[in-house]
Amino acid sequence: MCGILGIALADETCPVAPELCDGSIFLQHRGQDAAGIATCGARGRIYQCKGNGMARDVFTQQRISGLAGSMGIAHLRYPTAGSSANSEAQPFYVNSPYGIMLAHNGNLVNTVSLQRYMDEEVHRHINTDSDSELLLNIFAAELEKHNKYRVNNEDVFRALEGVYRLVRGGYACVGMLAGFALFGFRDPNGIRPLLFGERINENGSKDYMLASESVVLKAHNFTTYRDLKPGEAVIIPKNSEKGEPEFKQVVPMNSHRPDLFEYVYFARPDSVLDGISVYHTRLRMGTKLAENIMKNLGPDEVDVVVPVPDTARTCALQCANALGKPYREGFVKNRYVGRTFIMPNQKERVSSVRRKLNPMASEFRGKKVLIVDDSIVRGTTSKEIVNMAKESGATKVYFASAAPAIRYNHIYGIDLTDNKNLIAYNKTDEEVAEAMGCDKVIYQSLEDLIDCCKTEDIDKFEVGVFTGNYVTGVEDGYLHELERVRALNQSNKTDVKSEVDIGLYNAADY
Ligand SMILES: O=P(O)(O)OC[C@H]1O[C@H](OP(=O)(O)OP(=O)(O)O)[C@H](O)[C@@H]1O
Numbered sequence: 001m002c003g004i005l006g007i008a009l010a011d012e013t014c015p016v017a018p019e020l021c022d023g024s025i026f027l028q029h030r031g032q033d034a035a036g037i038a039t040c041g042a043r044g045r046i047y048q049c050k051g052n053g054m055a056r057d058v059f060t061q062q063r064i065s066g067l068a069g070s071m072g073i074a075h076l077r078y079p080t081a082g083s084s085a086n087s088e089a090q091p092f093y094v095n096s097p098y099g100i101m102l103a104h105n106g107n108l109v110n111t112v113s114l115q116r117y118m119d120e121e122v123h124r125h126i127n128t129d130s131d132s133e134l135l136l137n138i139f140a141a142e143l144e145k146h147n148k149y150r151v152n153n154e155d156v157f158r159a160l161e162g163v164y165r166l167v168r169g170g171y172a173c174v175g176m177l178a179g180f181a182l183f184g185f186r187d188p189n190g191i192r193p194l195l196f197g198e199r200i201n202e203n204g205s206k207d208y209m210l211a212s213e214s215v216v217l218k219a220h221n222f223t224t225y226r227d228l229k230p231g232e233a234v235i236i237p238k239n240s241e242k243g244e245p246e247f248k249q250v251v252p253m254n255s256h257r258p259d260l261f262e263y264v265y266f267a268r269p270d271s272v273l274d275g276i277s278v279y280h281t282r283l284r285m286g287t288k289l290a291e292n293i294m295k296n297l298g299p300d301e302v303d304v305v306v307p308v309p310d311t312a313r314t315c316a317l318q319c320a321n322a323l324g325k326p327y328r329e330g331f332v333k334n335r336y337v338g339r340t341f342i343m344p345n346q347k348e349r350v351s352s353v354r355r356k357l358n359p360m361a362s363e364f365r366g367k368k369v370l371i372v373d374d375s376i377v378r379g380t381t382s383k384e385i386v387n388m389a390k391e392s393g394a395t396k397v398y399f400a401s402a403a404p405a406i407r408y409n410h411i412y413g414i415d416l417t418d419n420k421n422l423i424a425y426n427k428t429d430e431e432v433a434e435a436m437g438c439d440k441v442i443y444q445s446l447e448d449l450i451d452c453c454k455t456e457d458i459d460k461f462e463v464g465v466f467t468g469n470y471v472t473g474v475e476d477g478y479l480h481e482l483e484r485v486r487a488l489n490q491s492n493k494t495d496v497k498s499e500v501d502i503g504l505y506n507a508a509d510y
């Protein structure tokens, strides 16, 4: 679950990079591993700044001031395919045809056959293990088929038709065609989110934005916005004076199944995705969870409800209210440590839990504590948290999760390739509680979770992480291949991953 962003300003003399940089900060929670911006300036020249690290570290003032142009895209990466090498930071670039840049959120699930197709039929070189580089090259190959001197909107839509035909998985993308346009498209099941918005600037003309979450649009005054539909694409001319954005339903919507995990954990609470307020779903998760807890625990079995900061706070507060029990911030979060679940390796995740959360003994001593988290994934956080609560003198520790048990890979954009690393893998709830060291674990049921998120328009979600049934299915050998690449990367026996790989103009400044 990366963050993606694209902006086209009407005023071609106004640099877009500072706003892209600011917008990236609003999407930082979606990917902490790498960040990148690419802009397009005069004569179609593309400028970029990307690399491993958080947006604030990669986007230094000096680098941003070197990014010319009024149209650009940005990416915040949480690696889900390939490795976390610098060279896989996005956006990706290909010079032919026309000069294209692409930023992708999601995961393709037929990369094995796509790689073969690239190699044997299209003869394009893919320089990394990233599925996003592959996706860009599929698009480029489709666009190339028209063999035209200058590209137009129809060509782009037709090339996207080819992409939709060839590619399987979850994907929301923003891209740029040098000197021509900004574009965005969303997979035919709407698994990954993407919104389009516009604002009237001081000169009375229109600026446009594409973003993963509504919070960025609102914060930058793009007050008229909507979600792209599954299978829909938009092309925004580089200079809005030259025409309006053109939308097209490139392929029929297959289904509309946003990833349920966006509402549980990924998205910011102040975002509204596919018309569903993330905050309100989390409140409802708290109410439903409380109903479930009342069925599982006697009325005197809980003295206090403690949230696991940050994401679970909304749900835990509502849960405590519904239970009629006091809500206490028993864990103080160090605001300088990022999200632990999306850290690239297990060692980092473990060491940062204690750095991130510190227990307040007074809230635990002699008490029966109900800890509420949004989800239990690998159990890295939860085991440590239970430990801390016990060390602090809790007499009983119950652990409730706003999401059901996670027993399967998340194939569309969470780095959960090896399901043996999931704490609930092949375990009953009792065995999970034992592994976590707590007295009981209580999960929200999938049915209840869906009830908390559904609306009149959307009542189905992508829930493969809970059920093992994925809306797009998975190509034979795909999970195996992902595990193989991951194992190679972890064992360091793979090809050398240099600090800096080839970049635009073969130059990179870090
Ligand atoms: O089972 P685990 O592997 O421990 O993962 C689950 C935990 O990770 C996430 O928190 P994270 O620290 O990433 O982010 P947050 O501050 O937004 O809650 C999530 O909210 C859970 O607390």
Ligand SMILES: NC(=O)CC[C@H](N)C(=O)O
Residues within 6 Å of the ligand: 001, 002, 003, 077, 078, 079, 080, 081, 082, 088, 104, 105, 106, 107, 108, 130, 131, 132, 413, 414
């Ligand atoms: N989290 C994502 O959306 C990741 C995008 C892409 N699969 C990558 O690994 O870079």
Ligand SMILES: [Mg+2]
Residues within 6 Å of the ligand: 308, 309, 310, 311, 312, 373, 374, 381
């Ligand atoms: Mg958390």
